[in-house]
Amino acid sequence: MDKDQDQEVQCAECVKQKHIQNLQQKQQRKNDQIPFEENNYTHNIRKGDERLLDRRAFMKTMVGAAGVFAVSTLPWGALAVKGLAGGGHQDDPPLRITDIADLPVGEAAKFAYPGKHDSALLIRLSENEYKAYQNACTHLKCPVFWSKEKDELVCPCHHGAFDARTGKPTAGPPQRPLPEVLLRQEGGAVYATGVKHYET
Amino acid sequence: MKRSWRGVILLCIVLFLNIICTQKAVNAYYFEHYRSVIMYALFNILLFPAAYLIYRRERDVR
16 A cells, blocks of 8 residues: 555656656747747847837927926016016117218118117118118027128028018018117118017 | 827827917017917916826826
8 A cells, every 4th residue: 555655656756757847848948939938029129229219208208398398488478477567668768870971872780779789780771761670580589681682681590581671581480570670860870769569 | 018109199289289389479479469478378388287197198008
């Protein structure tokens, strides 16, 4: 009885060992397989970089960009509130730009109005026709210059162009006209008297 | 692994609206339409939590 039991135990041991051997062999074969079996479908991604901009990272970037845009409009909102609270415009004091004799037809003179950092251009279009604009491009504030050859105001940064007679953009990225400076001729000189506000 | 592009498309739309609102706000400021500026700025700010909610909903989908 005892012998039988021993044999049975030994056999059971044999079966177990055989089973383990089988399993090991199977595992060996499985590990040797190419491609290596995985269940997350990412075994074929070899470069770390490929995972940097997956779908989720892209969505995170978009949310971040939305945040940046939200913050970037805050100063404009604050300025608008200030503008609403401030009410109407205050009149700027007149400024003598240049003598008429110093400005030949087709030439331009640079000045600053109303503040000393608000650079502007006075253009003598014909004998008695003067136009002045604040010459910060309405796209990204590059200084616009007067091109006599092209007969228009040109922004060198992104090839924007403005009509010298109306200040309206004619080419390139700018969308708004240049702010026009109001002029007055008096005693052989040209004076700036104010900045014309947009009419819409 | 189920893949859904809904969130990506919605976020693209949100970002597009962001760009439009920023542009409109800046232009309205120079045209001195201050009320419009405040409206666009508020809308832009509201778009941010909207974008975050869209992201959260997509992330938590199982």
